[in-house]
Amino acid sequence: MQTTCSDEVGEHAAAVVGQKLLEFCHLLRANGLGVTASRIIDTYRALRIIDVFRRDDFYTVLEANFVSHARDRELFRQLFLRFWSGPTWVMPPDPCVPAWEDDCIPPTGFQQPKMHVEAWEVQFNEAAAEALQAVALYSPQEVLTHKDFGKMAPQELLRVQRLIMAMAHQMATRLSRRKKGGGKARMIDPGRTLRRSLQYGGEVLDLVRRGPKLSKTKMVVLCDVSGSMDVYTKFLIQFLYGLQNGLRGVETIVFSTRLTRITPLLRRRNIDAALQRIADTVQDWSGGTKIGACLQEFNSTMAATMVTSKTLIIIISDGWDTGDTVVLDAAMARLRRMALRVIWLNPLLGSPNYQPLCKGIQTALPYVHDFLPVHNVESLRQFGQLIARTLSI
Amino acid sequence: MECDSIEALQEAMRAHDYICDRALATVVFLAMKLQKPILLEGEAGVGKTEVAKVLAAMLGAKLIRLQCYEGLDVNTALYEWNFPRQMLHIKIAEAAASMTAEQIEHEIFSTEYLIKRPLLEAIQHDRTQAAVLLIDEVDRSDEEFEAFLLEVLSDFQISIPEIGTIKAERHPLVILTSNRTREIHDALKRRCLFHWIDYPTFEKEYAIVRTKVAGIDVHLASQVCQFVEAMRQQDFYKRPGVAETLDWARALLYLGRERLEIPTIAETLGCILKYKEDIDKTSEDVLEAILNTIRA
Numbered sequence: 001m002q003t004t005c006s007d008e009v010g011e012h013a014a015a016v017v018g019q020k021l022l023e024f025c026h027l028l029r030a031n032g033l034g035v036t037a038s039r040i041i042d043t044y045r046a047l048r049i050i051d052v053f054r055r056d057d058f059y060t061v062l063e064a065n066f067v068s069h070a071r072d073r074e075l076f077r078q079l080f081l082r083f084w085s086g087p088t089w090v091m092p093p094d095p096c097v098p099a100w101e102d103d104c105i106p107p108t109g110f111q112q113p114k115m116h117v118e119a120w121e122v123q124f125n126e127a128a129a130e131a132l133q134a135v136a137l138y139s140p141q142e143v144l145t146h147k148d149f150g151k152m153a154p155q156e157l158l159r160v161q162r163l164i165m166a167m168a169h170q171m172a173t174r175l176s177r178r179k180k181g182g183g184k185a186r187m188i189d190p191g192r193t194l195r196r197s198l199q200y201g202g203e204v205l206d207l208v209r210r211g212p213k214l215s216k217t218k219m220v221v222l223c224d225v226s227g228s229m230d231v232y233t234k235f236l237i238q239f240l241y242g243l244q245n246g247l248r249g250v251e252t253i254v255f256s257t258r259l260t261r262i263t264p265l266l267r268r269r270n271i272d273a274a275l276q277r278i279a280d281t282v283q284d285w286s287g288g289t290k291i292g293a294c295l296q297e298f299n300s301t302m303a304a305t306m307v308t309s310k311t312l313i314i315i316i317s318d319g320w321d322t323g324d325t326v327v328l329d330a331a332m333a334r335l336r337r338m339a340l341r342v343i344w345l346n347p348l349l350g351s352p353n354y355q356p357l358c359k360g361i362q363t364a365l366p367y368v369h370d371f372l373p374v375h376n377v378e379s380l381r382q383f384g385q386l387i388a389r390t391l392s393i
Numbered sequence: 394m395e396c397d398s399i400e401a402l403q404e405a406m407r408a409h410d411y412i413c414d415r416a417l418a419t420v421v422f423l424a425m426k427l428q429k430p431i432l433l434e435g436e437a438g439v440g441k442t443e444v445a446k447v448l449a450a451m452l453g454a455k456l457i458r459l460q461c462y463e464g465l466d467v468n469t470a471l472y473e474w475n476f477p478r479q480m481l482h483i484k485i486a487e488a489a490a491s492m493t494a495e496q497i498e499h500e501i502f503s504t505e506y507l508i509k510r511p512l513l514e515a516i517q518h519d520r521t522q523a524a525v526l527l528i529d530e531v532d533r534s535d536e537e538f539e540a541f542l543l544e545v546l547s548d549f550q551i552s553i554p555e556i557g558t559i560k561a562e563r564h565p566l567v568i569l570t571s572n573r574t575r576e577i578h579d580a581l582k583r584r585c586l587f588h589w590i591d592y593p594t595f596e597k598e599y600a601i602v603r604t605k606v607a608g609i610d611v612h613l614a615s616q617v618c619q620f621v622e623a624m625r626q627q628d629f630y631k632r633p634g635v636a637e638t639l640d641w642a643r644a645l646l647y648l649g650r651e652r653l654e655i656p657t658i659a660e661t662l663g664c665i666l667k668y669k670e671d672i673d674k675t676s677e678d679v680l681e682a683i684l685n686t687i688r689a
Contacts, residue, residue, distance in 0.1 A: 034579055042427060049426045050399070050419065057399065060419040068582035070434055070573065070589050190476040191468075201494050300628070305573050334630070334670075 014052050018044065024083050028066055031079060039065050055084075161238055163377055165271070167384070168242025218249040219387070220306050220339075222298065224317035225282065226256035226289035232347040232375065234275075236316055239380055241266045241274055251306050254282055255294035261302065291321045291360055292328030299334050312390060313339040316374060318348045321360030328360060332367035341390055344368040345383060350375030396422065411440070411447040412593075412600045420588040421448065430546055430567035432531075432582060435590035438634020441570040445527035448566060454523035457565070459511040461534035467541060471551060472513045475506045482506075502555035512545055516561040524565035532571040536578065543581045593635060595622055601635060606642045616653045617642050619687040621665060627679075633665040640664045655680055 021043065029035040043065045050057045059080060067076045192208035221240055225233050237254075244250040244266050253261050265277045295315075307313065313335055321328060336342050344364060348354045350373040356365060365371065370386060373379045396402035403418040413421075421444070424431045433441040449456035459470055479501040486492045492500070509517065515526040531539070545551065549561035569585060571577055593601065598618045602609060621638045633641075641664035650657050658680050666672045 034583060036583055039583060042429065045427055046423050049423065056415060057419050060416040061423060063416075064420045064423060064586040064588055067589075068432070068579065068585075068587045069576070073589055191474055194474075194476055194479060198494065198498055305575050308574065 017052050017058075018047070020084075021047075024062075024079075025066075027079055027083060028076070031075060033066050033072055033076065034068055035066055058084075160235065160377065164235060164239050164380065165242045167377065167381060168239050218251070218306065218308065218310065219312045219314065220251045221253065221314045221316065222295070223252065223254045224256065224289060224291070224315075225254045226320070228289070228318050228320045229316075229347065236374065237266075237275065237278065238271065241271055251302075253298065253302065254278070255289075255291075255298075257290050257294070259294050259297050259302070289317070289321055289360075290323035291317060291319070291364075292323045292325065292331055295331035295335065296327055299331055299338075303335075303338060307335075307338045309338070309340060311339045312341050312343065312387065314343045314345060315364075315368075316345045316347075317360075318346055319356070319358050319361030319364065321358070321363075325359050325363045328363045332364050336367040341369045342367060343370045343372065343383075343386070345372050345374040347373065347375045349373035350379060396425070398422075405451050406447055409447045409451050410604050411443060412597055412604060413444075414597065417444070417588060417590065420586050424586055425566060427586075428564045430569055430585045432569045432571065432577070432585035432587050433590055434571050434573055434587070436592065436632065436634055437572055438636035439590045439592060440635055441590055442527065442529055445525055445529075445568040445570075448568070449525040449527075452523050452525065452566070454525045454566070455518065456525050456527060457511050457515045457518070458527045458529060460529050461531050461538070463533055463535060465534045465538050467538075469510055470512050470538070470541075471510050471545075472553065473508045473510065474502070475508050479506055504556065507553070507556070513551060513559070515565045515567075516545075516549055516551055517559055518561070518563070518565060520562040523563070526565040526567045528567065528569045530572060531569045531581075532574045532577055539578050539581055543578075543584060546581075546584055592622075592625055592632075595619060598622070598635060598638060602638060602642050605639050606646060609642055609646050610651055613645060613651055613653070614642065616687065617645065620653060620658070620683060623683045623686055624665060627675075627683075629666065629671045630668045631666070631671065637665045637667075653684060655684065658684070 022040070025035045025040055043061065046061045046065065047058075050061055052058055062080065063073070063076055067073055189208045193204060193206070196206050196208055197204045223233070223236055223240065240250075240252050244252055244263070251261070251263050252266055253259055253263075260282045262278050262281070265281060266274055332342075346356075346361070349356075349371070356362060356371075372383055372386065374383060396405055399415065399418050399422045402422050403413050403415060406413040406418065406421075420431055423429070433444060435441055445458075446456060448454070482501050483497055486497050486500075507513075511526070515524055518524040528542070531542070534542075546567060549564055550558055552558045592598075595618055598621070599615060602614045602618060603611075606614070617638060621633050621641070625632045641661060644661050644664050645653075645657070648657075648661070655677055659677060662672055662675065666675065
């Protein structure tokens with residue numbers, strides 16, 4: 001190793017660092033960083049070129065190799081500080097590298113208070129049991145389709161779930177097909193036309209055309225999982241799961257007092273495993289709602305990577321906001337400006353005597369393109385038709 | 394030009410007017426030694442693209458630039474056949490009746506009829522001269538193109554069905570930049586050394602302004618940097634980058650201002666804030682408050 005300490009002690013220390021590095025890689029991997037074999041090999045190669053005893057360079061090498069998202073940088077820094085905190089390291093001051101506090105706070109990803117899906121289901125079942133008294137048990141599919149999710153009996157849940165999954169799947173298939181066939185003006189492809197002409201000795205007989213490059217519309221779903229939405233959340237998440245697995249470019253985020261991106265969790269094969277993971281990950285399930293603050297956080301953290309002028313933004317919430325309406329107003333204004341279309345889905349809208357009176361909804365309404373109910377299967381279907389129309393523009 | 398240490402590289406970049414912190418110098422140094430591409434991310438206007446330009450100038454290398462956009466396809470990035478010329482050749486050969494169809498085909502699908510686009514150019518580049526390949530704003534391209542890029546960057550070879558495989562004799566130094574308008578696929582990221590360019594510290598930005606804006610008053614330069622630094626703490630839709638700081642410093646220099654005052658700032662606010670919404674919420678009171686913090 002080319003190091004400044006060329007004596008035996010130095011060599012030995014470098015070897016120890018090398019050994020420890022593998023352990024560190026395990027730690028990184030356990031925390032969800034993309035550590036692959038080739039990256040580890042590259043890191044070892046890199047460590048041979050630099051002076052491993054300069055901690056700032058060592059840090060840079062590891063970061064350059066193991067971090068690939070801006071959002072992982074802080075986690076990496078914390079893990080690095082925890083792991084490589086040996087007293088033998090002397091830090092040369094470099095103003096461009098963050099200061100090294102040794103009393104570091106554990107990263108947020110370390111331990112999360114768990115709220116299991118069981119607890120959630122208990123709450124859900126209680127709500128459903130209350131509703132049960134009012135509604136007849138037998139329901140053929142048509143009745144089921146129009147029945148409010150909040151008024152469903154436990155026996156009906158499974159059937160509705162299947163219905164929703166089937167519908168989401170069907171919708172996703174239709175949407176992706178629609179995009180493929182949507183070509184308008186078609187141009188002649190000179191290259192392939194020429195190549196085809198060679199078959200006929202250079203005479204152009206067939207004109208080969210190429211369609212326009214199809215653009216992909218992305219969809220960002222922001223779903224409220226606060227207490228007031230409890231009864232509906234499970235169905236909606238299920239619907240989102242089905243939709244996301246059939247369509248590319250759907251991002252799903254849940255919020256109540258804070259935001260959690262659950263897109264990767266919904267990619268799981270098994271819906272139950274996915275729901276379990278979501279319940280484990282989302283900390284503030286069924287808390288109060290701060291829609292404005294959450295949307296603002298979305299705008300400043302995730303919107304840059306997710307929202308373009310071709311993005312559909314779908315907000316699912318009943319609008320019961322305990323936060324500041326000024327914040328909500330600004331956040332909605334910005335969303336509206338960035339996105340192709342803002343659709344607000346409100347389960348309460350299904351009730352015939354609902355009036356959008358609560359502050360949250362009143363603030364948000366002027367910025368919303370569509371305001372639709374999502375309280376039963378039928379309303380989900382109508383929502384599907386709306387997206388299909390929007391995407392085919 | 395070869396740099397054999399991180400310090401030498403940092404120094405060489407400084408000599409080309411690029412104030413480069415040690416972390417970035419380390420990553421560039423590694424990229425050269427390990428022959429890996431660099432992925433530079435960071436807010437707009439922190440000097441990502443500039444890194445490639447400076448490196449090219451420093452290494453005496455040719456800068457090959459591929460600007461990405463939505464719908465960028467292989468024909469624009471890699472190669473394309475020169476159809477009009479091929480057509481012409483066919484017609485002439487037909488008129489002269491001197492060649493068979495096979496001969497014509499062989500002739501028109503030779504390198505002479507190939508239009509090289511940036512990626513092919515970078516791969517086929519003359520081995521005597523180094524090349525820096527800048528793939529700018531890769532986040533704006535489509536996923537399909539990204540997958541294709543992944544293939545090119547892993548082997549540095551390209552197969553053209555009619556000609557064969559072309560392999561790079563000397564790997565170019567590859568720099569990808571991204572503004573994170575969307576996440577780049579993990580597979581591509583894993584190929585690269587990642588580096589995040591942050592907004593500069595006051596000291597660094599001050600050095601940049603002094604280097605890039607010749608003739609600026611020391612006091613004004615310091616005030617400008619402090620002010621912009623304070624502005625970045627505000628919640629703006631688009632916070633000012635280094636490029637904005639430089640624009641502003643130049644503007645103030647041309648206007649002959651020697652110090653920051655509220656009317657001056659208000660007049661030239663368009664140099665650092667680019668959105669009406671941001672300008673609207675920056676009232677004179679806000680400016681006053683910021684100015685007071687930097688005076689303190």
